[in-house]
Each structure stands twice: as C-alpha cells, then as structure tokens.
Amino acid sequence: MDEDDSCEQLEWIKLSYLKLEFEKGGVFYARLIEEEAPKTCIIIKERLPFEYKFHQSIVSGQALVTLPPDLTVERENQRVAGILPGAVCFLVRDDPVHVPDEIYIAYGLFISRGLTVDMKQPVNVFAKIEDNLEELMKVGKRVLMEGAEVVRFSLALAG
Numbered sequence: 574m575d576e577d578d579s580c581e582q583l584e585w586i587k588l589s590y591l592k593l594e595f596e597k598g599g600v601f602y603a604r605l606i607e608e609e610a611p612k613t614c615i616i617i618k619e620r621l622p623f624e625y626k627f628h629q630s631i632v633s634g635q636a637l638v639t640l641p642p643d644l645t646v647e648r649e650n651q652r653v654a655g656i657l658p659g660a661v662c663f664l665v666r667d668d669p670v671h672v673p674d675e676i677y678i679a680y681g682l683f684i685s686r687g688l689t690v691d692m693k694q695p696v697n698v699f700a701k702i703e704d705n706l707e708e709l710m711k712v713g714k715r716v717l718m719e720g721a722e723v724v725r726f727s728l729a730l731a732g
Contacts, residue, residue, distance in 0.1 A: 589618065591661065591700050592729040593678070596722045599712040602729055603661045603700035610650040610699040613663055617699065620644060622727040627678065629717045633694075635681025637716055637724075645674045651695035656683045659702035659709060664694055678702075678724070680713030 591603040607614045625639035635658070648665050656662065656679055664675040664685065672694060677683070685696045702709055716722055 589614070590729045591617070591621075592725075592727045593661075593702070594725045594727075595712055596724070597715065597719075599708060601702045601705060601709055603659070603702045605700050606650070606698065610697050612649055613646045613697045613699040616644070616646050617663075617726075618728060622725060624723050624725040625676065626721045627676075627716065627724050628721040629713075630677065630683075633677070633685055634683045635679065635710075635713060636683040637678045637680065637713060639676050639724075640673050641676060644676075646697060648695070648697065650697050650699065652698050653685050653693045653695050656685065656696070656698060657701070658683070658706050660698050661700035661702065662696035662698050664696045667694075678709075678713075680706075680709045 589605040589607065591605060593601045593603060605614045605618070623644070625641055627637040627639045630636040630638045645666055646663050658679055658681050660679040660683065662677040662679065662685070664672065664677065666672060666674045677696060685694050
C-alpha cells in the first residue's frame with residue numbers, strides 16, 4: 574500500500590454514515606455531508622440514535638417525511654431543486670408561514686415546495702444515500718401504498 578492509498582483509506586474511515594432502518598424491511602447507509610452542512614450534521618449526530626414515523630410527502634414528490642417534535646437545526650446548505658434520490662434533508666421551521674421542522678428522505682423526484690407565496694421551501698441537504706437506490710425506491714413506494722413506517726437512525730462509521 575503506497576502513501577496515496579493509505580491517505581485515501583484514512584479519509585474513508587473519517588467519513589460518518591447514518592444507518593436508516595425501516596420497520597418493515599430495508600436498511601440504508603447515508604453519508605453525512607459534514608463539509609456542506611456541518612451544523613446540521615453535528616446536531617443529528619448528537620441526537621443519535623432516534624426514530625420517527627415517516628409518511629409519504631403530500632406536496633414535494635417522491636419523498637418520505639416526518640415532523641420531529643424534539644429536533645431543530647439552523648438553515649445551511651439549502652436547496653429547493655436538484656435534490657437527488659437518496660438525499661436526506663431537514664426543512665427548518667418557519668413560524669411566519671406555519672412550516673414545522675421536517676425531515677425528508679428522497680427516494681425519487683423531489684422538489685422542496687410548500688404552501689408559501691412562492692411555493693418554495695428550501696431544505697438543508699445533510700446526508701446522501703449513495704447505494705441501493707432501486708431498493709430505496711421500492712421502500713418508498715411501499716410506504717406510499719401501505720402507509721407510514723418507523724425509521725430508526727443510528728451512526729455507522731465507515732471502514
């Protein structure tokens with residue numbers, strides 16, 4: 574193993590991953606995007622493990638959503654469009670327009686929108702599921718057709 578390989582391996586080991594376990598089956602690993610959403614990632618990691626019941630989103634497309642009653646973050650790394658399947662996002666509470674805190678798991682086409690004047694609700698993108706996206710689509714469709722499921726979040730270190 575040369576020095577470049579060794580540095581690459583050390584970087585890989587430093588990466589943090591979330592483990593997402595669906596109650597009716599399906600386990601996915603999402604890489605925390607700590608360089609782009611450091612504050613969100615810190616808060617999420619400090620709270621682990623946690624679980625919430627996720628439902629199909631009613632306005633933003635192919636995404637699962639939960640309203641965590643006990644978790645909030647600051648705005649950072651926000652996007653409305655260009656959110657790829659596998660993105661794990663946090664919609665930060667916006668009291669003036671009656672928007673609660675929400676966590677999204679995008680399993681397909683996802684455009685963050687809401688019932689605001691401009692129809693846009695930017696979300697913090699803080700993690701990415703990069704593998705098994707076809708399986709994630711199946712799980713998302715299962716929740717759409719069969720109803721809400723509890724998803725457990727825990728920390729899984731790479732390496």
